Amino acid sequence: AQPSAPAPISAPLRDLEYGQLNFLHTTDTHGWLAGHLHEPSYSADWGDYISFSLRIREKVEAKGQDLLVIDTGDRVEGNGLYDSSIPKGIYLSEILRHQHIDILTSGNHELYQQNTSKNELLTTVPNFRGHYLSSNIDIYHPKTNELVPLAPRYKKFTTQLQGIRIVAFGFLFNFNGNYNNTVVQPVEKTIQESWFQEAIQDKEVDLFLVAGHVPAHSPEYRAIFKAIRKVHWATPIQFFGGHQHIRDYAQYDSRAFALASGRFMETIGFASIDGLSTSSQPSVASSPVFKRRYIDNNLFSFYHHTGLDQDTFPTEKGREVTQMITDARSALSLDTVFGCAPRNLWMTRVPYNDPDSIYNWLATEVLPQALKDESRGDSPAVAILNSGGIRFDIFKGEFTRDSAFIISPFPNKFRYVKDVPYDKVQLIMTVLNQQAKIVSTSEDENPYIHELGTPGQSHADGDYEEEETNKATEETRPLIIDGAGSHQAPLWAKRSDNPDIFPGYTTKDDAGTDGDDTIHSPVKNYMVPNCIQGHIPGNKTALSETVDLVYIEFLEPFLVLAGKFAQLDVDFINESEEYMSGVQLTDLITTWVGDNWKCDE
Numbered sequence: 001a002q003p004s005a006p007a008p009i010s011a012p013l014r015d016l017e018y019g020q021l022n023f024l025h026t027t028d029t030h031g032w033l034a035g036h037l038h039e040p041s042y043s044a045d046w047g048d049y050i051s052f053s054l055r056i057r058e059k060v061e062a063k064g065q066d067l068l069v070i071d072t073g074d075r076v077e078g079n080g081l082y083d084s085s086i087p088k089g090i091y092l093s094e095i096l097r098h099q100h101i102d103i104l105t106s107g108n109h110e111l112y113q114q115n116t117s118k119n120e121l122l123t124t125v126p127n128f129r130g131h132y133l134s135s136n137i138d139i140y141h142p143k144t145n146e147l148v149p150l151a152p153r154y155k156k157f158t159t160q161l162q163g164i165r166i167v168a169f170g171f172l173f174n175f176n177g178n179y180n181n182t183v184v185q186p187v188e189k190t191i192q193e194s195w196f197q198e199a200i201q202d203k204e205v206d207l208f209l210v211a212g213h214v215p216a217h218s219p220e221y222r223a224i225f226k227a228i229r230k231v232h233w234a235t236p237i238q239f240f241g242g243h244q245h246i247r248d249y250a251q252y253d254s255r256a257f258a259l260a261s262g263r264f265m266e267t268i269g270f271a272s273i274d275g276l277s278t279s280s281q282p283s284v285a286s287s288p289v290f291k292r293r294y295i296d297n298n299l300f301s302f303y304h305h306t307g308l309d310q311d312t313f314p315t316e317k318g319r320e321v322t323q324m325i326t327d328a329r330s331a332l333s334l335d336t337v338f339g340c341a342p343r344n345l346w347m348t349r350v351p352y353n354d355p356d357s358i359y360n361w362l363a364t365e366v367l368p369q370a371l372k373d374e375s376r377g378d379s380p381a382v383a384i385l386n387s388g389g390i391r392f393d394i395f396k397g398e399f400t401r402d403s404a405f406i407i408s409p410f411p412n413k414f415r416y417v418k419d420v421p422y423d424k425v426q427l428i429m430t431v432l433n434q435q436a437k438i439v440s441t442s443e444d445e446n447p448y449i450h451e452l453g454t455p456g457q458s459h460a461d462g463d464y465e466e467e468e469t470n471k472a473t474e475e476t477r478p479l480i481i482d483g484a485g486s487h488q489a490p491l492w493a494k495r496s497d498n499p500d501i502f503p504g505y506t507t508k509d510d511a512g513t514d515g516d517d518t519i520h521s522p523v524k525n526y527m528v529p530n531c532i533q534g535h536i537p538g539n540k541t542a543l544s545e546t547v548d549l550v551y552i553e554f555l556e557p558f559l560v561l562a563g564k565f566a567q568l569d570v571d572f573i574n575e576s577e578e579y580m581s582g583v584q585l586t587d588l589i590t591t592w593v594g595d596n597w598k599c600d601e
């Protein structure tokens, strides 16, 4: 773990249930390779994960079993370790490549910016040659401008020890927010292509392995499942997915399961299958048995599952990578302090209009006080942000360069259109927040276009409380103990009534409620609107007035549609201009923090 990471807290654990074939899975790591430096449950880093997978490999191979390591994308955008370097990602790519990954795929975040996908093609794909798969992404090659697959579409291989014959694919969900140097083909169309149909005709297959940046429960995975089942009624299928930032396990039939392993290096997913045929034993009598476990990413869990301790667990490679991360964080000055947060500010643990909500803070303090384009004189403005652009909580204590990128990693600037009737702005807000489905289906069948909100909640399946009806109470607030001096506060403490249990993941999935390795008490979450608004200046504007409609540039395509619904006669693409030229939301936040959150001497 990193030198400043908190020690993990001991807790009751469920064991891993190994099988003939075992998997470790990461997804949506978003640059958090240093682990969480303020949360003991997720405080292991990428070096520890390398040691963990090497130790698990030793353990399973000693029993003649196999291990495969999977990563399903969104490795970039979301942490200073990736976002603060110039160019972005130079340290991250080097750190990542030290993990042996058997199958990896691209997420949507690898494709938002031209440079990011170019870096995938020219650095990450070669670093993981033979392992990176891209079944439905093409890229215009930066040298030839020819449209080429980002990586091979699929591969067939056999496992080292048992000769399990696997056909593997690497998909991305039907994403359409990519920069125009890449092409994402819808999954449903891709599986009609001849290469896919030929790949699934193979009769010498013991397992289909579908890795992808695709939700475990999704129309895309259902389509792939159906396509394979048309040809193979009983061959086991193991899916690995991601994108929603949740722990999830979907059962498609008794021989087809999908695992999603959370986000931000909080979770190491584990899966196993027993009862597979192999090249030397092509038919098996029994049905395969599938298992899953979500491992909290900390050394307490890692020691427990490997049966090792602080002396016997670390590997030389793991230690080296931990040091590489420490060096990179220092070279990037990620611990530079901009100010000290006087309290915790939460994304979803309190209602969004609560004084402790990060969105309330942005809407009532940061935007009104810091967003001002001098060229607009005294014109009042309403600024709209998508809540999904904010990625993490702020903890009481030091607010560092790293915190800024963790909260707001995207290079999003502001744009505006002038003289918009205030009542139309409010109508647009209603459309974006309450009628997003209308917006998403008007011209575009892609169901993901309305993902303006925080990733987990559009698929929360009842785990989130409706904001209006539930005000957080004392008992539902996370347990916090104040940090000493200006240090960050740890996120939770043990409960006095049950000293072994503290808040954390309590996952419900298709296999039940016993998936998490660590037994936790639940944390309450509240729905957040897709978009929030701040008034500049902060006083309320009369309904009859006109305002500058300022918006984060990511919102523009959504505003074009919402504007039509609100019958606003504005051409957002051609009539808008930059607001506070060159300033990104991240800069606005850091400037405000520097001006307002002084640290006590």
Ligand SMILES: Nc1ccn([C@@H]2O[C@H](COP(=O)(O)O)[C@@H](O)[C@H]2O)c(=O)n1
Pocket: 074, 108, 109, 112, 243, 244, 386, 387, 388, 389, 390, 410, 411, 412, 451, 452, 453, 455, 554
């Ligand atoms: N420039 C950007 C890019 C993305 N977002 C927000 O992130 C969401 C996607 O993130 P996932 O981790 O869920 O893939 C997207 O829907 C936006 O809300 C952004 O704000 N700006």
